[in-house]
Amino acid sequence: MKADRITFGAAAIPEPDRDWLAAVEELPVESVWQGGHLLPPSATGEAVARLSLLTAWTERVRVGAAVLLLPLYHPVVLAKQLADLDARSGGRVSAGIGVGGEFRHEFEAVGVPLAERGPRTDEAIEVLRTLWRGGAVSHAGKFFSFHDIELRAVAPGMRPGGPPLIVSGRKPPAMRRAARLGDGWLPYLLSPRAYARSVETITAEASKAGRNLDGFEWMAYVYCSVRRDGDRAREDVRGFLGGAYGDKPPEMLDRIAPAGTPEQVAARLQEYVDAGVRHFVISPATHEDTLGVVRLAATEVLPRLSLPAAVSS
Template sequence: IGAGEAMNLAPYGISYEKAAQKLEEFLTVVKALWMQDKVNFKGLFYELKDAFILPKPSGIPIFVAGNSPKTMVITAKLGDGWIPFKMSPEVYRKNLEKIRGIARSIGRNPDEITPSILLYTAISRDRDYARRIVEEQGKILLAISPRRLKELGYKPPTEKLDAHKTVFSLEILPELEKVKEVPFEALEKSFVYGNAEDCIEGIKKFIDAGCRYFILGILNPGPERDEAIKTYSEKVIQYFKEKC
């Protein structure tokens, strides 16, 4: 669960203001309802009086999706797992250590938090074709996340496509021309692409950085996606199964 993005909230009349605070308070309330017989709570967004749920769920892990400093703090306090995205192995390692440090500072065992990632990838026997897929789709994925580009060490070509702040409309179509200015080097740092062996090596870098759970955002288009999933299953995932 994440704080959301303006482009997915504002069109439906849901305010994006104080999104991280809403997320933290929601998780606090949910955990209380799962663990306590009755819950009394008064916050900025939720108010409960003698509230309860039955039957109570058991063992449901909460993975916090987010890259921002605020969501990393929420992960350290309330999350059972962390799911960032569009992040290089080096930045991943650094941010994971931040989360673990915060967890320790509040008396929590950091090993209780499963390090995960949403990893965008394209796989093909033709390495150049996989590169083209990543270039075509990856540039827009990074352009709508200017903070991720800055984190990777690159200046965003525009701030007006920021998914956290922007509601997409005809007025911002001219900004899409700037997407092509996203350097491919930024994609190479944060996406995994190529043949099966290339993807194995790319995933290894994130494992070395501390990641233990992968959600694959496969970019292969249309009917090719089934073949990409099959290749991942038979070659990439099978490789790691045998190694583990």
């Protein structure tokens, strides 16, 4: 994905749906995303199963997990699953990865100590990349070990080196992980100002590690609602996010979840562009007509956005 232009993706909310995905593929949308938990409090799907549906029910767009809670999965199993999906889809899969922790019982149920989720994630990233290099490989780590094994995808379509691993989160450990180990950065619930700070942190951490960030993907998962009626859009966000994230006041929701008319949302997203975002995953913050939100975002918000002069010149 090129950094010299602004692109949109869409979150398939609440669940992947064949007709919804077909309609989105007709729009100027370049990716579709879904995440998932193992033991969520409501009846929602799991990340790899949802990613499988996205892969099967689309033909053109990039498909991604946003996000997959990596410490809950054995990386050898996951490496095989993602390799097969990437191969079957012709190299369209990306994995947004996070550490989770909001549902402690998920970790207890699979025997993963909550306090280990960070280092397990770091080592799991190493295991995935080792297996995706091809050939017979070995690994001896704190959490995972194997000797002289080879992963083979079901078809030759997996990209060399495997699918991109896009790090998600909001806190400094996630930023450091993105800088050292990730192929991109996909935070959520960040204001434009906070996103700009994250860019500074990741850039500085990468420099410390001697890493060149050429090709690194600067993304943002943005809850929003776009309507002809701006008041309805703002009511969408309050109803969708207000209770879920601790009854945040409207002014805070406005900073992290743009809502309004296409003109109003474009003005807010432009602030993210100026902060460094190049690919938005638009997550409709509404319980009704999510396709309508994505359609307006892709056809009337995206054309209003522009790269900063220093980048576009």
